[in-house]
Amino acid sequence: MAILSKIRERSWLLILIIGLALFAFVLDPSTLSDFFNSTKMNEVGQVNGETISRQEFAEALDNYKAQTGNRVSEMQAAKTVWNNLLRQKIYDSQLAEAGITVGEADILKALYDTEFIKNDPRFLTTDVFDKEKFKEFLATIKAENGADWANWRQYMASVKSNLQKTTYDNLVAAGLGASLKEGENEYLTENTKINADLVYLSYTSVPDSSVTVTRGEIKDYIAKHPAEFEVEASRDVRYVKFNINATPEDEAEIKAEVAKLIEDSTNKQGAAVPGLKSTTDYKLFLEETNSDLPYKDVIQYKAQVPQVIAEELFNGNKNDVFGPYKDQGYFKLSKITEVLELPDSAQARHILIPIAGAPSADPSVTNTDEQAKQLADSLLTVVKRDKSKFESLVKEFSSDKGSVEKGGFYDWFPYNRMVPEFRDFVFEGKKGDMGVVKSTFGYHVILVEGQKNFQKAIKLATFARQIEASEVTENNVFQDAETFALDISKGTSIDEAAKQKNLTTLPAVGLKALDENVPGLGNERQIITWAFGKDLKVGDYKRFDVEGGYVVATLTNITEKGLMPVDKAINKVRPIILNEKKAAILEGKFSGSTLQDIASSNKQSVRPITSVNLKSPTLTGIGFEPKVVGAMLNAKEGQLYTKIAGDRGVYAFVVKGKELPTALPNYDTYRKRLANQRRNQTFNMFEAIKKASDIEDGVSSFYGIDQ
Secondary structure, three states, X not given: OHHHHHHHHOHHHHHHHHHHHHHHHHHOOHHHXXXXXXXXXXXXXXXXXXXXXXXXXXXXXXXXHHHOOOOOOHHHHHHHHHHHHHHHHHHHXXXXXXXXXXXXXXXXXXXXXXXXXXXXXXXXXXXXXXXXXXXXXXXXXXXXXXXXXXXXXXXXXXXXXXXXXHHHHHHHHOOOOOOHHHXXXXXXXXXXXEEEEEEEEEHHHOOHHHOOXXXXXXXXXXXXXXXXXXXXXXXXXXEEEEEOOOOHHHHHHHHHHHHOOOOOEEOOOOOEEOOOOOOOOXXXXXXXXXXXXXXXXXXXXXXXXXXXXXXXXXXXXXXXXEEEEEEOOEEEEEEEEEEEEXXXXXXXXXXXXXXXXXXXXXXXXXXXXXXXXXXXXXXXXXXXXXXXXHHHHHHHHOOOHHHHOOOXXXXXXXXXXXXXXXXXXXXXXXXXXXXXXXXXXXXXXXXXXXXXXXXXXXXXXXXXXXXXXXXXXXXXXXXXXXXXXXXXHOOOOHHHHHHXXXXXXXXXXXXXXXXXXXXXXXXXXXXXXXXXXXXXXXXXXXXXXXXXXXXXXXXXXXXXXXXXXXXXXXXXXXXXXXXXXXXXXXXXXXXXOOXXXXXXXXXXXXXXXXXXXXXXXXXXXXXEOHXXXXXXXXXXXXXXXXXXEOOOEEEEEEEEEEEOOOOOXXXXXXXXXXXXXXXXXXXXXXXXXXXHOOEEEOHHHHOOOOX
């Protein structure tokens, strides 16, 4: 719909484009097909020159959404599919360069080793996995070329992709070992203790006000460190939300309407209409009165009923009506339909006889409903005669794996833990009762072992009307939003317009083209699509219909793909440059041929540092300084080093001594640790290859956003 709206808004542009294309056709008919079949129009992106077409992307997207049961959002799916395609293309090219191919035999071998395939009864011969049966199955569904083959083909593609990744990672990891000498160096570097004297001048000793950082310096820093400041295209928005909420007048009107349903009344034709107080068919009553919540014929304890009225309900009697009362966004009426005395927990033992196709039933189960019931009834007869046989029959017949080892026993469980049929038998019966009940899982042979904490419980028939704003209220809120948008159209900033009307503006900073959530609003893809409109300028605004109201939003910033703008980088870069400039000032104070001279000239004392190492590079009284400790580790003993810039200040030091750790018989443990650290960097390996690849990401264009 967004694209169609765009076309309608710019119909003159569309006419112009078609006109130019037809003019080109008159000159050279071949240009028309070239114009409308441009490769760029039919691709989503490129990886090292290899095109990812819109069709390839769309098919992969559909398959992924089908695999996940459409439980992920559109944008989440798009990002995942794009990254999967990137990974596949990159590994394809890397393996091709290495002369390695992942073929059909490799995929089949991986399938043979997959648990759900190995254990599928369709592929077993005398309980042993039969490769030929599996290959015959694949050949059959391939010939049919239906949905089953499409699913298997997609699964095999994912297996191939995983094999490629594993193969490449293993190939690289094979060259990332470590020698015993490297292990020894690792051990020595981590555990060598350093004793030193130092003089420390803190960055905080130079006031921030004495150092100036210009925008030009920040821009130069960004240019010199581009890898740290590469950003995607993004947009900043400020908005005001106009919520459609029921007013006190709306609530009073709804409450009055609900109250009318208590007593009998007459309809327009003069016929008698029973109220909740007199009706006995509660399901029909709630349907005919259009209750916003359905009838539930369930037992409830005090903790389970609406707590705003719990005391009154549990002091009431059968047929008493309560309300209207306000609860969780509804006005409700409740009638007590039954009062019971039930335990709050129970113990039971059961034998579950499954029915073919029931949830959790093993694929080998063939019992029909009739056969399962017949078996359950016969087992009940046996245990009624001799209760001691219950446990042995559980082990022989029950399919409830969670209770078989316990003789079918479930220790104290609350009322709502079990399926309704099982629960009702156990809680509404009495200790020692035995019987057969049917649930979605099959037939249960049940023995009630125990009940405790008997207390009052009730059944309720509850009418509910959701508390919603009236049409008048909705119209008023709409007019408020429209008036606010009109104020902005006259040149008033969104912040100023909001201040005048005592409203609050909220920011949404750094929105990306494939985002869907707007902070404070949730999934509002329409706002992001608008913010990336091709001709949109900073200051442009729009009103949106959103869940629960309206939003008036204005575009406050456009960040193009590339290096981060100075304004966005100031908070990150300014402290760095500030410390660099302070370091230069402090370095000028390190005059003198000894530590004592330097300390005296700066009115500081020489600080002793004892037994510091790189494993824990914290300087006493100063803090974490790995760069300085690293410099000490590589310094010559007895020599003065000055102007060493760290994270907290500038240092001068003299290393007095280095205590080497006790020599080990061998350093294989450290060698292995180092090798494993290197081999476990598969994610970084891929990221490095990805960074070195030539990638054109046009996924946003698939959703109508051209960047």
